[in-house]
Amino acid sequence: MDFLESTKMAVKTLTANKLRSTLTMLGIIIGNASVIAVIGIGQGAQRLASEQFESLGPNVLFVSPGTNQARNGPRGDLPKTLVLEDAKAIAAQVPSVQGVAAQRQSQFPIVYRNLNTNSTVVGTTPEFLSVRSFDIAKGRFITQQDMERNTQVVALGADVATRFFGNQDAIGQEIRIKGITFRVIGVMQPKGAFLGTSQDDSVYVPITTQANRLSGRTSPYGLDVNIISIAAKNEASIPAAEFQVTNLLRLRHKITGDDDFTVQTQKDVLAIVGTITGGLTVMLAAIAAISLVVGGIGIMNIMLVSVTERTQEIGLRKAIGASQQNILIQFMIEAVILSAAGGLLGTGVGIGAVTLVAAISPLQAAVSPVAIAVAVGVSGGIGLFFGVVPARQAAKLDPIVALRSA
Known part of the structure:
Protein backbone atom coordinates (compact mmCIF):
# COMPACT_ATOMS: atom_id res chain seq x y z
CA MET A 1 0.00 0.00 0.00
CA ASP A 2 1.52 3.34 -1.03
CA PHE A 3 1.54 6.57 0.96
CA LEU A 4 -1.19 8.23 -1.12
CA GLU A 5 -3.60 5.35 -0.58
CA SER A 6 -2.85 5.34 3.16
CA THR A 7 -3.62 9.04 3.26
CA LYS A 8 -6.94 8.55 1.46
CA MET A 9 -7.92 5.82 3.91
CA ALA A 10 -6.93 8.00 6.87
CA VAL A 11 -9.06 10.90 5.59
CA LYS A 12 -12.01 8.58 4.97
CA THR A 13 -11.73 7.11 8.49
CA LEU A 14 -11.54 10.54 10.14
CA THR A 15 -14.45 12.02 8.15
CA ALA A 16 -16.58 9.02 9.07
CA ASN A 17 -16.41 10.25 12.69
CA LYS A 18 -16.68 14.01 12.19
CA LEU A 19 -17.75 14.96 15.71
CA ARG A 20 -15.04 12.90 17.40
CA SER A 21 -12.38 14.21 15.00
CA THR A 22 -13.48 17.82 15.61
CA LEU A 23 -13.42 17.45 19.39
CA THR A 24 -10.00 15.78 19.13
CA MET A 25 -8.66 18.76 17.17
CA LEU A 26 -10.14 21.29 19.62
CA GLY A 27 -7.11 21.31 21.93
CA ILE A 28 -4.76 21.91 18.99
CA ILE A 29 -7.04 24.64 17.61
CA ILE A 30 -7.12 26.49 20.94
CA GLY A 31 -3.38 26.09 21.45
CA ASN A 32 -2.44 27.38 17.99
CA ALA A 33 -4.88 30.27 18.17
CA SER A 34 -3.61 31.28 21.62
CA VAL A 35 0.07 31.17 20.63
CA ILE A 36 -0.44 33.19 17.43
CA ALA A 37 -2.72 35.74 19.14
CA VAL A 38 -0.42 36.24 22.13
CA ILE A 39 2.69 36.68 19.98
CA GLY A 40 0.90 39.05 17.59
CA ILE A 41 -0.51 41.17 20.42
CA GLY A 42 2.86 41.17 22.23
CA GLN A 43 4.65 42.43 19.12
CA GLY A 44 1.92 45.05 18.69
CA ALA A 45 2.54 46.24 22.24
CA GLN A 46 6.25 46.56 21.53
CA ARG A 47 5.59 48.58 18.36
CA LEU A 48 3.14 50.85 20.23
CA ALA A 49 5.67 51.45 23.00
CA SER A 50 8.35 52.26 20.42
CA GLU A 51 6.13 54.80 18.68
CA GLN A 52 5.10 56.40 21.95
CA PHE A 53 8.70 56.82 23.08
CA GLU A 54 9.57 58.34 19.72
CA SER A 55 6.72 60.82 20.26
CA LEU A 56 8.53 62.14 23.35
CA GLY A 57 10.84 63.98 20.98
CA PRO A 58 13.78 63.18 18.72
CA ASN A 59 17.14 62.31 20.29
CA VAL A 60 15.92 63.01 23.82
CA LEU A 61 17.70 62.13 27.07
CA PHE A 62 16.07 62.20 30.47
CA VAL A 63 17.75 63.12 33.75
CA SER A 64 15.86 62.21 36.90
CA PRO A 65 16.77 62.41 40.59
CA GLY A 66 17.94 59.29 42.40
CA THR A 67 19.00 55.91 41.12
CA ASN A 68 16.80 53.22 39.57
CA GLN A 69 16.82 51.38 42.91
CA ALA A 70 15.67 54.50 44.77
CA ARG A 71 12.80 55.05 42.33
CA ASN A 72 11.57 51.54 42.99
CA GLY A 73 11.25 52.34 46.67
CA PRO A 74 8.96 54.81 48.48
CA ARG A 75 8.49 58.11 46.66
CA GLY A 76 9.73 60.11 49.61
CA ASP A 77 13.16 58.47 49.41
CA LEU A 78 14.06 60.31 46.20
CA PRO A 79 16.73 62.97 46.73
CA ASP A 260 22.38 60.86 42.95
CA PHE A 261 20.75 61.10 39.52
CA THR A 262 20.07 58.89 36.50
CA VAL A 263 20.62 59.73 32.84
CA GLN A 264 18.63 57.63 30.37
CA THR A 265 18.21 57.81 26.63
CA GLN A 266 15.06 56.90 24.73
CA LYS A 267 16.78 53.70 23.64
CA ASP A 268 17.58 52.81 27.26
CA VAL A 269 13.98 53.22 28.36
CA LEU A 270 12.64 51.50 25.25
CA ALA A 271 14.99 48.57 25.81
CA ILE A 272 13.61 48.16 29.34
CA VAL A 273 10.02 48.27 28.08
CA GLY A 274 10.92 45.87 25.25
CA THR A 275 12.46 43.44 27.71
CA ILE A 276 9.35 43.54 29.90
CA THR A 277 6.85 43.16 27.04
CA GLY A 278 9.02 40.53 25.36
CA GLY A 279 9.28 38.55 28.59
CA LEU A 280 5.53 38.74 29.15
CA THR A 281 4.89 37.65 25.56
CA VAL A 282 7.18 34.63 25.91
CA MET A 283 5.60 33.70 29.24
CA LEU A 284 2.05 33.96 27.91
CA ALA A 285 2.98 32.10 24.73
CA ALA A 286 4.50 29.32 26.83
CA ILE A 287 1.30 29.11 28.88
CA ALA A 288 -0.77 29.04 25.69
CA ALA A 289 1.51 26.32 24.28
CA ILE A 290 0.39 24.04 27.12
CA SER A 291 -2.88 23.75 25.19
CA LEU A 292 -0.91 22.19 22.34
CA VAL A 293 0.45 19.52 24.69
CA VAL A 294 -3.05 18.90 26.06
CA GLY A 295 -4.31 18.63 22.50
CA GLY A 296 -1.57 16.14 21.70
CA ILE A 297 -2.57 14.02 24.68
CA GLY A 298 -6.17 14.18 23.44
CA ILE A 299 -5.05 12.92 20.03
CA MET A 300 -3.16 10.02 21.63
CA ASN A 301 -6.17 9.15 23.79
CA ILE A 302 -8.60 9.12 20.87
CA MET A 303 -6.19 7.15 18.68
CA LEU A 304 -5.80 4.53 21.41
CA VAL A 305 -9.59 4.25 21.60
CA SER A 306 -9.66 4.01 17.82
CA VAL A 307 -7.18 1.11 17.90
CA THR A 308 -9.48 -0.76 20.29
CA GLU A 309 -12.57 -0.06 18.19
CA ARG A 310 -10.86 -1.08 14.93
CA THR A 311 -9.31 -4.31 16.13
CA GLN A 312 -11.28 -6.35 13.57
CA GLU A 313 -10.28 -4.00 10.74
CA ILE A 314 -6.62 -4.23 11.70
CA GLY A 315 -6.76 -8.03 11.96
CA LEU A 316 -8.51 -8.34 8.60
CA ARG A 317 -6.00 -6.05 6.86
CA LYS A 318 -3.09 -7.99 8.30
CA ALA A 319 -4.71 -11.29 7.31
CA ILE A 320 -4.87 -10.19 3.66
CA GLY A 321 -1.25 -9.05 3.58
CA ALA A 322 -0.89 -5.63 5.23
CA SER A 323 2.45 -5.30 6.99
CA GLN A 324 3.20 -3.75 10.37
CA GLN A 325 4.67 -0.79 8.54
CA ASN A 326 1.43 -0.28 6.57
CA ILE A 327 -0.63 -0.24 9.79
CA LEU A 328 1.91 2.01 11.53
CA ILE A 329 1.87 4.52 8.66
CA GLN A 330 -1.95 4.44 8.53
CA PHE A 331 -2.36 5.47 12.18
CA MET A 332 0.52 7.95 12.08
CA ILE A 333 -1.05 9.70 9.10
CA GLU A 334 -4.38 9.94 10.92
CA ALA A 335 -2.69 11.54 13.94
CA VAL A 336 -0.74 14.01 11.80
CA ILE A 337 -3.86 14.95 9.79
CA LEU A 338 -5.77 15.65 13.01
CA SER A 339 -3.01 17.85 14.43
CA ALA A 340 -2.19 19.62 11.15
CA ALA A 341 -5.87 20.37 10.44
CA GLY A 342 -6.26 21.62 14.00
CA GLY A 343 -3.15 23.73 13.51
CA LEU A 344 -4.51 25.34 10.34
CA LEU A 345 -7.91 26.03 11.89
CA GLY A 346 -6.22 27.41 15.00
CA THR A 347 -4.09 29.66 12.79
CA GLY A 348 -7.23 31.08 11.21
CA VAL A 349 -8.79 31.73 14.63
CA GLY A 350 -5.54 33.33 15.88
CA ILE A 351 -5.30 35.60 12.83
CA GLY A 352 -8.91 36.63 13.37
CA ALA A 353 -8.25 37.44 17.04
CA VAL A 354 -5.19 39.54 16.18
CA THR A 355 -7.11 41.41 13.47
CA LEU A 356 -9.96 42.13 15.91
CA VAL A 357 -7.57 43.46 18.57
CA ALA A 358 -5.88 45.70 16.00
CA ALA A 359 -9.28 47.05 14.92
CA ILE A 360 -10.68 47.89 18.38
CA SER A 361 -7.52 48.95 20.25
CA PRO A 362 -4.50 51.22 19.69
CA LEU A 363 -2.22 48.17 19.53
CA GLN A 364 -0.77 47.69 16.05
CA ALA A 365 -1.03 43.94 16.41
CA ALA A 366 0.12 41.94 13.40
CA VAL A 367 0.43 38.27 12.56
CA SER A 368 3.98 37.01 12.55
CA PRO A 369 4.72 34.53 9.71
CA VAL A 370 7.35 32.97 11.96
CA ALA A 371 4.77 32.43 14.71
CA ILE A 372 2.41 30.78 12.21
CA ALA A 373 5.14 28.51 10.86
CA VAL A 374 6.28 27.55 14.35
CA ALA A 375 2.75 26.94 15.67
CA VAL A 376 1.68 24.79 12.70
CA GLY A 377 5.01 22.95 12.69
CA VAL A 378 4.81 22.28 16.42
CA SER A 379 1.21 21.10 16.18
CA GLY A 380 2.14 18.70 13.37
CA GLY A 381 5.11 17.48 15.37
CA ILE A 382 2.91 16.96 18.41
CA GLY A 383 0.54 14.83 16.35
CA LEU A 384 3.46 12.78 15.08
CA PHE A 385 4.92 12.42 18.58
CA PHE A 386 1.69 11.49 20.34
CA GLY A 387 0.58 9.29 17.47
CA VAL A 388 3.56 6.95 17.82
CA VAL A 389 2.21 4.96 20.81
CA PRO A 390 -1.24 4.10 19.38
CA ALA A 391 0.24 3.49 15.92
CA ARG A 392 2.81 1.05 17.30
CA GLN A 393 0.12 -0.67 19.37
CA ALA A 394 -2.04 -1.11 16.25
CA ALA A 395 0.90 -2.35 14.17
CA LYS A 396 1.85 -4.99 16.75
CA LEU A 397 -1.61 -6.56 16.95
CA ASP A 398 -1.57 -10.27 16.09
CA PRO A 399 -4.05 -10.81 13.22
CA ILE A 400 -5.40 -14.11 14.66
CA VAL A 401 -5.98 -12.57 18.09
CA ALA A 402 -7.47 -9.47 16.51
CA LEU A 403 -9.97 -11.49 14.44
CA ARG A 404 -10.92 -13.67 17.43
CA SER A 405 -11.51 -10.68 19.70
CA ALA A 406 -13.69 -8.94 17.16
Whole structure:
Protein backbone atom coordinates (compact mmCIF):
# COMPACT_ATOMS: atom_id res chain seq x y z
CA MET A 1 0.00 0.00 0.00
CA ASP A 2 1.52 3.34 -1.03
CA PHE A 3 1.54 6.57 0.96
CA LEU A 4 -1.19 8.23 -1.12
CA GLU A 5 -3.60 5.35 -0.58
CA SER A 6 -2.85 5.34 3.16
CA THR A 7 -3.62 9.04 3.26
CA LYS A 8 -6.94 8.55 1.46
CA MET A 9 -7.92 5.82 3.91
CA ALA A 10 -6.93 8.00 6.87
CA VAL A 11 -9.06 10.90 5.59
CA LYS A 12 -12.01 8.58 4.97
CA THR A 13 -11.73 7.11 8.49
CA LEU A 14 -11.54 10.54 10.14
CA THR A 15 -14.45 12.02 8.15
CA ALA A 16 -16.58 9.02 9.07
CA ASN A 17 -16.41 10.25 12.69
CA LYS A 18 -16.68 14.01 12.19
CA LEU A 19 -17.75 14.96 15.71
CA ARG A 20 -15.04 12.90 17.40
CA SER A 21 -12.38 14.21 15.00
CA THR A 22 -13.48 17.82 15.61
CA LEU A 23 -13.42 17.45 19.39
CA THR A 24 -10.00 15.78 19.13
CA MET A 25 -8.66 18.76 17.17
CA LEU A 26 -10.14 21.29 19.62
CA GLY A 27 -7.11 21.31 21.93
CA ILE A 28 -4.76 21.91 18.99
CA ILE A 29 -7.04 24.64 17.61
CA ILE A 30 -7.12 26.49 20.94
CA GLY A 31 -3.38 26.09 21.45
CA ASN A 32 -2.44 27.38 17.99
CA ALA A 33 -4.88 30.27 18.17
CA SER A 34 -3.61 31.28 21.62
CA VAL A 35 0.07 31.17 20.63
CA ILE A 36 -0.44 33.19 17.43
CA ALA A 37 -2.72 35.74 19.14
CA VAL A 38 -0.42 36.24 22.13
CA ILE A 39 2.69 36.68 19.98
CA GLY A 40 0.90 39.05 17.59
CA ILE A 41 -0.51 41.17 20.42
CA GLY A 42 2.86 41.17 22.23
CA GLN A 43 4.65 42.43 19.12
CA GLY A 44 1.92 45.05 18.69
CA ALA A 45 2.54 46.24 22.24
CA GLN A 46 6.25 46.56 21.53
CA ARG A 47 5.59 48.58 18.36
CA LEU A 48 3.14 50.85 20.23
CA ALA A 49 5.67 51.45 23.00
CA SER A 50 8.35 52.26 20.42
CA GLU A 51 6.13 54.80 18.68
CA GLN A 52 5.10 56.40 21.95
CA PHE A 53 8.70 56.82 23.08
CA GLU A 54 9.57 58.34 19.72
CA SER A 55 6.72 60.82 20.26
CA LEU A 56 8.53 62.14 23.35
CA GLY A 57 10.84 63.98 20.98
CA PRO A 58 13.78 63.18 18.72
CA ASN A 59 17.14 62.31 20.29
CA VAL A 60 15.92 63.01 23.82
CA LEU A 61 17.70 62.13 27.07
CA PHE A 62 16.07 62.20 30.47
CA VAL A 63 17.75 63.12 33.75
CA SER A 64 15.86 62.21 36.90
CA PRO A 65 16.77 62.41 40.59
CA GLY A 66 17.94 59.29 42.40
CA THR A 67 19.00 55.91 41.12
CA ASN A 68 16.80 53.22 39.57
CA GLN A 69 16.82 51.38 42.91
CA ALA A 70 15.67 54.50 44.77
CA ARG A 71 12.80 55.05 42.33
CA ASN A 72 11.57 51.54 42.99
CA GLY A 73 11.25 52.34 46.67
CA PRO A 74 8.96 54.81 48.48
CA ARG A 75 8.49 58.11 46.66
CA GLY A 76 9.73 60.11 49.61
CA ASP A 77 13.16 58.47 49.41
CA LEU A 78 14.06 60.31 46.20
CA PRO A 79 16.73 62.97 46.73
CA LYS A 80 15.92 66.60 45.98
CA THR A 81 19.32 67.36 44.49
CA LEU A 82 18.27 67.87 40.86
CA VAL A 83 17.45 71.56 40.49
CA LEU A 84 16.61 74.15 37.84
CA GLU A 85 20.17 75.49 37.93
CA ASP A 86 21.38 72.06 36.77
CA ALA A 87 19.20 72.39 33.67
CA LYS A 88 20.57 75.87 32.98
CA ALA A 89 24.15 74.62 33.39
CA ILE A 90 23.55 71.74 30.96
CA ALA A 91 22.11 74.13 28.35
CA ALA A 92 25.06 76.50 28.73
CA GLN A 93 28.00 74.10 29.10
CA VAL A 94 27.24 70.89 27.18
CA PRO A 95 28.16 71.40 23.49
CA SER A 96 26.31 68.32 22.17
CA VAL A 97 22.95 69.59 23.47
CA GLN A 98 20.58 71.86 21.56
CA GLY A 99 17.72 72.19 24.05
CA VAL A 100 16.97 71.60 27.74
CA ALA A 101 13.60 71.66 29.50
CA ALA A 102 13.12 71.20 33.25
CA GLN A 103 9.85 69.88 34.69
CA ARG A 104 8.24 69.51 38.08
CA GLN A 105 4.71 68.19 38.28
CA SER A 106 1.98 67.52 40.80
CA GLN A 107 -1.72 66.66 40.89
CA PHE A 108 -3.92 69.61 41.83
CA PRO A 109 -7.66 70.35 41.68
CA ILE A 110 -8.51 72.64 38.75
CA VAL A 111 -11.79 74.59 38.72
CA TYR A 112 -13.62 76.61 36.08
CA ARG A 113 -16.94 77.98 37.30
CA ASN A 114 -18.95 74.93 38.39
CA LEU A 115 -16.67 72.45 36.60
CA ASN A 116 -13.72 70.83 38.28
CA THR A 117 -11.14 68.14 37.60
CA ASN A 118 -7.98 66.76 39.14
CA SER A 119 -5.23 66.97 36.54
CA THR A 120 -1.46 67.03 36.35
CA VAL A 121 0.00 70.51 36.67
CA VAL A 122 3.37 70.62 34.91
CA GLY A 123 5.72 73.42 35.84
CA THR A 124 8.17 73.80 32.98
CA THR A 125 10.28 76.16 30.88
CA PRO A 126 9.79 77.69 27.41
CA GLU A 127 12.05 75.08 25.81
CA PHE A 128 9.55 72.33 26.62
CA LEU A 129 7.79 72.66 23.28
CA SER A 130 10.85 72.09 21.10
CA VAL A 131 12.53 69.48 23.30
CA ARG A 132 9.44 67.32 23.77
CA SER A 133 7.91 67.95 20.32
CA PHE A 134 4.70 69.52 21.62
CA ASP A 135 2.78 72.14 19.63
CA ILE A 136 0.42 74.99 20.46
CA ALA A 137 -3.01 74.89 18.79
CA LYS A 138 -4.14 78.34 19.97
CA GLY A 139 -2.52 81.23 21.78
CA ARG A 140 1.04 80.94 23.07
CA PHE A 141 3.20 78.98 25.49
CA ILE A 142 5.18 80.02 28.55
CA THR A 143 7.89 82.65 27.93
CA GLN A 144 11.07 83.58 29.74
CA GLN A 145 9.33 86.72 30.98
CA ASP A 146 6.60 84.58 32.56
CA MET A 147 9.35 82.64 34.34
CA GLU A 148 11.07 85.73 35.68
CA ARG A 149 7.85 87.36 36.90
CA ASN A 150 6.21 84.23 38.35
CA THR A 151 3.23 85.02 36.12
CA GLN A 152 0.03 83.14 36.88
CA VAL A 153 -0.61 81.92 33.34
CA VAL A 154 -1.46 78.46 32.06
CA ALA A 155 -1.50 76.52 28.78
CA LEU A 156 -4.18 73.83 28.75
CA GLY A 157 -3.87 70.32 27.41
CA ALA A 158 -6.40 69.48 24.69
CA ASP A 159 -8.58 67.30 26.93
CA VAL A 160 -8.71 69.85 29.76
CA ALA A 161 -9.61 72.65 27.33
CA THR A 162 -12.42 70.58 25.83
CA ARG A 163 -13.73 69.55 29.25
CA PHE A 164 -13.90 73.15 30.50
CA PHE A 165 -14.67 75.20 27.40
CA GLY A 166 -15.98 72.82 24.73
CA ASN A 167 -15.99 74.69 21.40
CA GLN A 168 -15.61 78.10 23.06
CA ASP A 169 -12.36 80.04 22.90
CA ALA A 170 -10.37 79.37 26.08
CA ILE A 171 -7.78 82.11 25.55
CA GLY A 172 -8.10 84.86 28.15
CA GLN A 173 -10.40 82.84 30.41
CA GLU A 174 -9.52 82.31 34.06
CA ILE A 175 -9.33 79.03 35.93
CA ARG A 176 -8.36 78.25 39.51
CA ILE A 177 -5.59 75.82 40.39
CA LYS A 178 -5.44 74.91 44.07
CA GLY A 179 -7.63 77.97 44.72
CA ILE A 180 -5.26 80.36 42.86
CA THR A 181 -6.42 82.17 39.70
CA PHE A 182 -4.54 81.54 36.46
CA ARG A 183 -5.17 83.16 33.06
CA VAL A 184 -5.33 80.82 30.05
CA ILE A 185 -2.77 81.86 27.43
CA GLY A 186 -2.75 78.78 25.17
CA VAL A 187 -4.23 75.45 24.24
CA MET A 188 -1.96 72.55 23.27
CA GLN A 189 -2.31 70.39 20.18
CA PRO A 190 -3.54 66.86 21.03
CA LYS A 191 -0.59 64.62 21.82
CA GLY A 192 -2.26 61.31 22.68
CA ALA A 193 -1.49 58.76 25.35
CA PHE A 194 1.90 57.62 26.56
CA LEU A 195 1.99 54.13 28.08
CA GLY A 196 -1.71 54.33 28.88
CA THR A 197 -1.58 57.86 30.39
CA SER A 198 -3.10 60.76 28.46
CA GLN A 199 -0.65 63.58 27.78
CA ASP A 200 -3.59 65.84 26.95
CA ASP A 201 -4.98 65.76 30.51
CA SER A 202 -2.30 68.16 31.82
CA VAL A 203 -1.88 71.91 32.17
CA TYR A 204 1.40 73.82 31.88
CA VAL A 205 2.52 76.73 34.03
CA PRO A 206 5.88 78.48 34.49
CA ILE A 207 8.08 76.29 36.67
CA THR A 208 8.86 79.22 38.97
CA THR A 209 5.14 79.90 39.47
CA GLN A 210 4.50 76.23 40.16
CA ALA A 211 7.21 76.21 42.84
CA ASN A 212 6.41 79.56 44.46
CA ARG A 213 2.60 79.60 44.28
CA LEU A 214 1.46 75.96 44.20
CA SER A 215 3.73 73.27 45.60
CA GLY A 216 6.48 75.23 47.32
CA ARG A 217 10.23 74.65 47.28
CA THR A 218 11.29 71.42 48.94
CA SER A 219 15.04 71.33 48.31
CA PRO A 220 17.81 73.21 50.14
CA TYR A 221 19.80 73.29 46.89
CA GLY A 222 17.39 75.38 44.82
CA LEU A 223 14.23 74.91 42.80
CA ASP A 224 14.00 71.12 42.64
CA VAL A 225 12.72 69.42 39.50
CA ASN A 226 11.31 65.96 38.77
CA ILE A 227 12.94 65.54 35.40
CA ILE A 228 15.19 67.34 32.94
CA SER A 229 14.53 66.58 29.28
CA ILE A 230 17.50 67.14 26.97
CA ALA A 231 17.51 67.21 23.16
CA ALA A 232 20.83 66.16 21.65
CA LYS A 233 21.90 67.83 18.39
CA ASN A 234 21.49 64.59 16.47
CA GLU A 235 21.35 60.84 17.01
CA ALA A 236 25.11 60.47 16.68
CA SER A 237 25.71 62.94 19.51
CA ILE A 238 23.50 61.12 22.06
CA PRO A 239 26.38 59.07 23.61
CA ALA A 240 28.52 62.21 23.89
CA ALA A 241 25.64 64.15 25.44
CA GLU A 242 25.01 61.39 27.97
CA PHE A 243 28.69 61.32 28.95
CA GLN A 244 29.04 65.11 29.17
CA VAL A 245 25.81 65.59 31.15
CA THR A 246 26.82 62.89 33.63
CA ASN A 247 30.25 64.43 34.19
CA LEU A 248 28.84 67.95 34.54
CA LEU A 249 26.25 66.91 37.14
CA ARG A 250 28.82 64.90 39.10
CA LEU A 251 30.99 68.03 39.27
CA ARG A 252 28.09 70.28 40.22
CA HIS A 253 26.85 67.86 42.91
CA LYS A 254 30.40 67.19 44.16
CA ILE A 255 29.88 63.43 43.81
CA THR A 256 32.76 61.08 44.52
CA GLY A 257 30.76 57.87 44.93
CA ASP A 258 27.45 56.75 43.43
CA ASP A 259 25.44 59.25 41.39
CA ASP A 260 22.38 60.86 42.95
CA PHE A 261 20.75 61.10 39.52
CA THR A 262 20.07 58.89 36.50
CA VAL A 263 20.62 59.73 32.84
CA GLN A 264 18.63 57.63 30.37
CA THR A 265 18.21 57.81 26.63
CA GLN A 266 15.06 56.90 24.73
CA LYS A 267 16.78 53.70 23.64
CA ASP A 268 17.58 52.81 27.26
CA VAL A 269 13.98 53.22 28.36
CA LEU A 270 12.64 51.50 25.25
CA ALA A 271 14.99 48.57 25.81
CA ILE A 272 13.61 48.16 29.34
CA VAL A 273 10.02 48.27 28.08
CA GLY A 274 10.92 45.87 25.25
CA THR A 275 12.46 43.44 27.71
CA ILE A 276 9.35 43.54 29.90
CA THR A 277 6.85 43.16 27.04
CA GLY A 278 9.02 40.53 25.36
CA GLY A 279 9.28 38.55 28.59
CA LEU A 280 5.53 38.74 29.15
CA THR A 281 4.89 37.65 25.56
CA VAL A 282 7.18 34.63 25.91
CA MET A 283 5.60 33.70 29.24
CA LEU A 284 2.05 33.96 27.91
CA ALA A 285 2.98 32.10 24.73
CA ALA A 286 4.50 29.32 26.83
CA ILE A 287 1.30 29.11 28.88
CA ALA A 288 -0.77 29.04 25.69
CA ALA A 289 1.51 26.32 24.28
CA ILE A 290 0.39 24.04 27.12
CA SER A 291 -2.88 23.75 25.19
CA LEU A 292 -0.91 22.19 22.34
CA VAL A 293 0.45 19.52 24.69
CA VAL A 294 -3.05 18.90 26.06
CA GLY A 295 -4.31 18.63 22.50
CA GLY A 296 -1.57 16.14 21.70
CA ILE A 297 -2.57 14.02 24.68
CA GLY A 298 -6.17 14.18 23.44
CA ILE A 299 -5.05 12.92 20.03
CA MET A 300 -3.16 10.02 21.63
CA ASN A 301 -6.17 9.15 23.79
CA ILE A 302 -8.60 9.12 20.87
CA MET A 303 -6.19 7.15 18.68
CA LEU A 304 -5.80 4.53 21.41
CA VAL A 305 -9.59 4.25 21.60
CA SER A 306 -9.66 4.01 17.82
CA VAL A 307 -7.18 1.11 17.90
CA THR A 308 -9.48 -0.76 20.29
CA GLU A 309 -12.57 -0.06 18.19
CA ARG A 310 -10.86 -1.08 14.93
CA THR A 311 -9.31 -4.31 16.13
CA GLN A 312 -11.28 -6.35 13.57
CA GLU A 313 -10.28 -4.00 10.74
CA ILE A 314 -6.62 -4.23 11.70
CA GLY A 315 -6.76 -8.03 11.96
CA LEU A 316 -8.51 -8.34 8.60
CA ARG A 317 -6.00 -6.05 6.86
CA LYS A 318 -3.09 -7.99 8.30
CA ALA A 319 -4.71 -11.29 7.31
CA ILE A 320 -4.87 -10.19 3.66
CA GLY A 321 -1.25 -9.05 3.58
CA ALA A 322 -0.89 -5.63 5.23
CA SER A 323 2.45 -5.30 6.99
CA GLN A 324 3.20 -3.75 10.37
CA GLN A 325 4.67 -0.79 8.54
CA ASN A 326 1.43 -0.28 6.57
CA ILE A 327 -0.63 -0.24 9.79
CA LEU A 328 1.91 2.01 11.53
CA ILE A 329 1.87 4.52 8.66
CA GLN A 330 -1.95 4.44 8.53
CA PHE A 331 -2.36 5.47 12.18
CA MET A 332 0.52 7.95 12.08
CA ILE A 333 -1.05 9.70 9.10
CA GLU A 334 -4.38 9.94 10.92
CA ALA A 335 -2.69 11.54 13.94
CA VAL A 336 -0.74 14.01 11.80
CA ILE A 337 -3.86 14.95 9.79
CA LEU A 338 -5.77 15.65 13.01
CA SER A 339 -3.01 17.85 14.43
CA ALA A 340 -2.19 19.62 11.15
CA ALA A 341 -5.87 20.37 10.44
CA GLY A 342 -6.26 21.62 14.00
CA GLY A 343 -3.15 23.73 13.51
CA LEU A 344 -4.51 25.34 10.34
CA LEU A 345 -7.91 26.03 11.89
CA GLY A 346 -6.22 27.41 15.00
CA THR A 347 -4.09 29.66 12.79
CA GLY A 348 -7.23 31.08 11.21
CA VAL A 349 -8.79 31.73 14.63
CA GLY A 350 -5.54 33.33 15.88
CA ILE A 351 -5.30 35.60 12.83
CA GLY A 352 -8.91 36.63 13.37
CA ALA A 353 -8.25 37.44 17.04
CA VAL A 354 -5.19 39.54 16.18
CA THR A 355 -7.11 41.41 13.47
CA LEU A 356 -9.96 42.13 15.91
CA VAL A 357 -7.57 43.46 18.57
CA ALA A 358 -5.88 45.70 16.00
CA ALA A 359 -9.28 47.05 14.92
CA ILE A 360 -10.68 47.89 18.38
CA SER A 361 -7.52 48.95 20.25
CA PRO A 362 -4.50 51.22 19.69
CA LEU A 363 -2.22 48.17 19.53
CA GLN A 364 -0.77 47.69 16.05
CA ALA A 365 -1.03 43.94 16.41
CA ALA A 366 0.12 41.94 13.40
CA VAL A 367 0.43 38.27 12.56
CA SER A 368 3.98 37.01 12.55
CA PRO A 369 4.72 34.53 9.71
CA VAL A 370 7.35 32.97 11.96
CA ALA A 371 4.77 32.43 14.71
CA ILE A 372 2.41 30.78 12.21
CA ALA A 373 5.14 28.51 10.86
CA VAL A 374 6.28 27.55 14.35
CA ALA A 375 2.75 26.94 15.67
CA VAL A 376 1.68 24.79 12.70
CA GLY A 377 5.01 22.95 12.69
CA VAL A 378 4.81 22.28 16.42
CA SER A 379 1.21 21.10 16.18
CA GLY A 380 2.14 18.70 13.37
CA GLY A 381 5.11 17.48 15.37
CA ILE A 382 2.91 16.96 18.41
CA GLY A 383 0.54 14.83 16.35
CA LEU A 384 3.46 12.78 15.08
CA PHE A 385 4.92 12.42 18.58
CA PHE A 386 1.69 11.49 20.34
CA GLY A 387 0.58 9.29 17.47
CA VAL A 388 3.56 6.95 17.82
CA VAL A 389 2.21 4.96 20.81
CA PRO A 390 -1.24 4.10 19.38
CA ALA A 391 0.24 3.49 15.92
CA ARG A 392 2.81 1.05 17.30
CA GLN A 393 0.12 -0.67 19.37
CA ALA A 394 -2.04 -1.11 16.25
CA ALA A 395 0.90 -2.35 14.17
CA LYS A 396 1.85 -4.99 16.75
CA LEU A 397 -1.61 -6.56 16.95
CA ASP A 398 -1.57 -10.27 16.09
CA PRO A 399 -4.05 -10.81 13.22
CA ILE A 400 -5.40 -14.11 14.66
CA VAL A 401 -5.98 -12.57 18.09
CA ALA A 402 -7.47 -9.47 16.51
CA LEU A 403 -9.97 -11.49 14.44
CA ARG A 404 -10.92 -13.67 17.43
CA SER A 405 -11.51 -10.68 19.70
CA ALA A 406 -13.69 -8.94 17.16
